Amino acid sequence: MDALEQLIKTFFDWEAMGAVLPSMLTVGLPNTLTLAFSSGLLGCILGMLLAVMGISRNPVLRWLSRIYTDVFRGVPAIVTILLIGIGLGPIVRQLTGSTNPFPLGILALTLMAAAYIGEIFRSGIQSVEKGQLEASRALGFGYSSSMRLVVIPQGIRRVLPALVNQFISLIKDSSLIYLLGLLSSQREIFRIGNDAAANSGNLSPLIAAAALYLVLTVPLTHLVNFIDNRLRTGKPEKREPDELAAPIGKKA
Amino acid sequence: MTEFTSGTLTGKNLHLSFGHNHVLRGIDLHVEKGTTASVIGPSGSGKSTLLRVMNRLIEPDQGDILLDGRSVLKDNPDELRQRIGMVFQQFNLFPHKTVVDNVSLALRKLRKLPKDQAHAEALEQLDLVGLKHKADARPANLSGGQQQRVAIARALAMKPEVMFFDEATSALDPELVKGVLGLMADLAKGGMTMVVVTHEMGFSRNVSDTVTFMDAGVVVESGPPEQVFSAPETDRLKGFLSDVL
Numbered sequence: 380m381d382a383l384e385q386l387i388k389t390f391f392d393w394e395a396m397g398a399v400l401p402s403m404l405t406v407g408l409p410n411t412l413t414l415a416f417s418s419g420l421l422g423c424i425l426g427m428l429l430a431v432m433g434i435s436r437n438p439v440l441r442w443l444s445r446i447y448t449d450v451f452r453g454v455p456a457i458v459t460i461l462l463i464g465i466g467l468g469p470i471v472r473q474l475t476g477s478t479n480p481f482p483l484g485i486l487a488l489t490l491m492a493a494a495y496i497g498e499i500f501r502s503g504i505q506s507v508e509k510g511q512l513e514a515s516r517a518l519g520f521g522y523s524s525s526m527r528l529v530v531i532p533q534g535i536r537r538v539l540p541a542l543v544n545q546f547i548s549l550i551k552d553s554s555l556i557y558l559l560g561l562l563s564s565q566r567e568i569f570r571i572g573n574d575a576a577a578n579s580g581n582l583s584p585l586i587a588a589a590a591l592y593l594v595l596t597v598p599l600t601h602l603v604n605f606i607d608n609r610l611r612t613g614k615p616e617k618r619e620p621d622e623l624a625a626p627i628g629k630k631a
Numbered sequence: 632m633t634e635f636t637s638g639t640l641t642g643k644n645l646h647l648s649f650g651h652n653h654v655l656r657g658i659d660l661h662v663e664k665g666t667t668a669s670v671i672g673p674s675g676s677g678k679s680t681l682l683r684v685m686n687r688l689i690e691p692d693q694g695d696i697l698l699d700g701r702s703v704l705k706d707n708p709d710e711l712r713q714r715i716g717m718v719f720q721q722f723n724l725f726p727h728k729t730v731v732d733n734v735s736l737a738l739r740k741l742r743k744l745p746k747d748q749a750h751a752e753a754l755e756q757l758d759l760v761g762l763k764h765k766a767d768a769r770p771a772n773l774s775g776g777q778q779q780r781v782a783i784a785r786a787l788a789m790k791p792e793v794m795f796f797d798e799a800t801s802a803l804d805p806e807l808v809k810g811v812l813g814l815m816a817d818l819a820k821g822g823m824t825m826v827v828v829t830h831e832m833g834f835s836r837n838v839s840d841t842v843t844f845m846d847a848g849v850v851v852e853s854g855p856p857e858q859v860f861s862a863p864e865t866d867r868l869k870g871f872l873s874d875v876l
Contacts, residue, residue, distance in 0.1 A: 510719060510723040511725065513688060513719070513723065514717075514719060514782075516688055516712065517686065517688060517712055517715075517716075517786075518713070518741070519710065519712045519713030519737060519789065520740070521709045528736065532727050533725075533726065536727060
């Protein structure tokens with residue numbers, strides 16, 4: 380039974396978990412969410428720009444979007460984070476005097492997320508029937524107003540599930556920012572777990588980190604399913620007043 | 632039906648090619664103010680393309696388009712299309728907006744009306760097509776015939792001088808066709824200038840003032856409905872009529 384005990388002690392040492400949990404919740408969680416939300420938001424903005432460029436009639440814009448997407452989708456996250464974070468770090472330090480790795484970490488995560496989000500948006504926009512653009516143009520709207528008011532809003536709705544998936548991977552990828560060197564107050568969930576594990580030689584803090592990631596991501600995956608379902612079947616129809624009246628009438 | 636400020640529309644020697652495919656080969660079409668011109672012909676004859684060229688959704692390679700006698704080819708095409716309403720075979724309502732927002736969108740964003748006023752005008756238009764009670768529904772929850780009537784209201788809300796109908800009843804279930812055709816006939820009676828691309832020979836014969844028969848990108852015959860339907864001159868028109876009637 381020694382081996383089993385050893386295993387349980389290595390992975391499920393409740394005391395070690397309890398010790399790391401407060402800092403994980405008060406420091407790690409806000410930092411992880413800051414990284415994921417800000418790069419998710421910025422990634423959506425840049426991604427939309429890439430998507431619109433990608434379907435532009437101007438071939439130069441199309442190519443720029445294509446090249447950007449291919450590069451940032453094709454390079455491993457860890458390489459991008461190191462290149463941006465460590466490569467641009469000294470310049471940022473000279474310009475601003477700040478050694479905070481968050482801005483560059485967020486930049487690196489944003490640049491990568493934008494490549495994926497751009498493709499998601501582009502596929503959504505291109506899936507909208509041609510007749511929608513035509514009907515909008517026929518009303519007298521120009522190309523850009525038609526895209527903004529009619530085509531893009533429909534395209535975004537169709538890809539909401541894919542967008543949430545992308546956000547889930549951002550939550551996970553944000554852990555890679557530890558490569559840039561973090562002060563104790565800058566650590567995100569993974570780094571806190573990893574530090575505690577390294578100090579104690581016990582892996583339980585990492586299990587705690589994993590559990591916390593699941594707490595964040597599992598509800599999101601279910602949100603995806605909910606949105607997907609809602610988009611497929613539509614909002615539950617509001618009943619007409621007479622339909623509502625009928626069951627009441629029956630009871631009376 | 633309300634009065635319309637309709638205009639006279641003329642297409643002169645319109646040509647259009649997609650690569651080697653010469654779709655329009657010198658089309659002339661004149662629609663006098665307040666009249667209805669129907670355009671008939673086999674599929675692939677260029678009827679729908681003609682409509683799209685005449686409101687410059689597709690720019691013609693050659694020829695001229697005149698509205699009330701003035702060439703509109705140098706105008707801003709977006710402004711031209713505000714003056715020409717268009718109704719499509721597949722309705723093309725905006726599914727992410729409610730029925731009333733479908734109608735008021737262009738009023739708000741193009742006519743720059745305040746929200747309340749645009750909403751009120753949209754409701755008025757919906758009332759005209761008998762669908763005011765569906766104002767807050769989504770297009771997907773309407774029947775095809777209702778959707779097409781909303782599409783007509785959406786086009787009419789911009790107070791167009793000319794209305795285009797591109798096979799407006801072809802995608803409808805047979806029992807819904809009549810309502811839409813009736814609405815179109817009302818518009819014609821109300822003095823709207825209309826160009827109606829249609830496979831509904833009854834409508835073409837009874838409602839329109841002129842009938843134009845197109846085949847392979849040219850106008851083969853045109854004239855008043857009695858003449859075109861009762862005394863066709865060309866073999867192509869005779870053949871087409873015997874196929875569809």
